[in-house]
Amino acid sequence: MAIALTQSALAAMRAKQAADPVGPVLTRTVTKNGLKAASYDQTAASRLDRTFSVEVPTGKVSNQKHSGRCWEFSLLNTLRHKFAAKYHVKDFELSESYLFFWDKIERANSFYRNVEQTARQPINDRLVQFLFDNPGEDGGQWAMAAGLVQKYGVVPASVMPETYNSNNTSDFQAVLSRKLRKDGLKLRQLVMNGADEAELQSLEKSMLQEVYRLAVYAFGEPPTKFDLEYRDDDKNYHRVPDVTPQAFFKDYFATDLDDYVVVTNSPDKPLNQLYSLPDEDNIIGGKQITFLNVDMGVLTDVAVQQLQAGETIWFGNDVLRQLDRKAGYLDAHLYETAKLIGVNDHLTKAQRLQTGEGEVSHAMTLTGVDLVDDTPTKWKVENSWGTANGDQGYFVMSQDWFNDYVYEVVVHKRFLAPEFQALLTEPAKRLPAWDPLH
Known part of the structure; x- marks a missing residue:
């Protein structure tokens, strides 16, 4: 059982340390170098x-760069390696910003649902605290990235390139988290006041539109169609017009x-x-x-x-x-x-x-x-x-x-x-x- 440190106990510590023959050398080494x-x-x-x-x-x-999008980068890396091998394009890159945009929309929507479902639990409940801790965060799981690809497809990096905010996400994350927290508190209050499903859905739709607007300002609006253009490693030029992101993933990656x-x-x-x-x-x-x-x-x-x-x-x-x-x-x-x-x-x-x-x-x-x-x-x-x-x-x-x-x-x-x-x-x-x- 731990007890209060007395002067004699501290003196004993000093004496034992002083008896260490290499102590002074290591102290100088560690204090100087870390x-x-x-x-x-x-x-x-x-x-x-x-x-x-x-x-x-x-x-x-x-x-x-200065973002927590590694989970998306890694999945898109595995996909682009397949594209590079099949179509002979060594340094082809897929747009991480495209998936990041849709994750912000989907994750806000899931946050609203989770807040609704836990609205009658105390604000200091461990799950409620987890939900409100950082609702606009960057980090994620492989399955989250895979689900985004399944629903929204993929686009080349040239079609939706990086922006300042996708490369430096801290400011965007702070603004989004603050907005979601405020939205969450409002939803909790409405549930506690007995609001019906129609009222909650109407409010969430309005809130989600604001998240969409914020994401467009930060990252640009994702394309619904694009012209696929690339030059392969043999210098052959390829162009396919009016490709949807979903069709691009389905037709060019053959990955379930x-x-x-x-x-x-x-x-x-x-x-x-x-x-x-x-x-x-x-x-x-x-x-x-x-x-x-x-x-x-x-x-x-x-x-x-x-x-x-x-x-x-x-x-x-x-x-x-x-x-x-x-x-x-x-x-x-x-x-x-x-x-x-x-x-x-x-x-x-x-x-x-x-x-x-x-x-x-x-x-x-x-x-x-x-x-x-x-x-x-x-x-x-x-x-x-x-x-x-x-x-x-x-x-x-x-x-x-x-x-x-x-x-x-x-x-x-x-x-x-x-x-x-x-x-x-x-x-x-x-x-x-x-x-x-x-």
């Missing part, structure tokens, strides 16, 4: 060389997103179980967020299989852990701070999730893996932070980092063993909105 720099493992470069036995050809990386599964390793909860996160679904009546939670060995195996089949992979991870952003290194032993200061701060993956240390903070794209005796040792990663980081935007990730900080991969269900495919047909267990996988 914990990370002082504990950096320079030998990481030798184990993170950029040669991979399995590698999917890809082109120039994209750049999400319902065939893909978010395979998760979240050992803070039972494995071999299908989970859902309905409070975060962004499209009413659209694609639902689900996770198939499995052992890390299964997750690794299906990821390797999909890369061997020539298809890149969306994956969710905690990118800021053990990261050298400039060099593009992800290695679980890159910074040995525990050894530097002589403490044992190790937490298991489950413990990190349980305590808030672990989270799915970023999405990137797996484009290669190095296999030694059929065992992965490192992975090639396409990030969405532009070409100034890593090797022209590409990172290299050790298998130890993969085991510790990768939580999700999205793979075609054909790579799952029959017993795991069978789990996809079982009822999903509902996760609370604040689960670490959110």
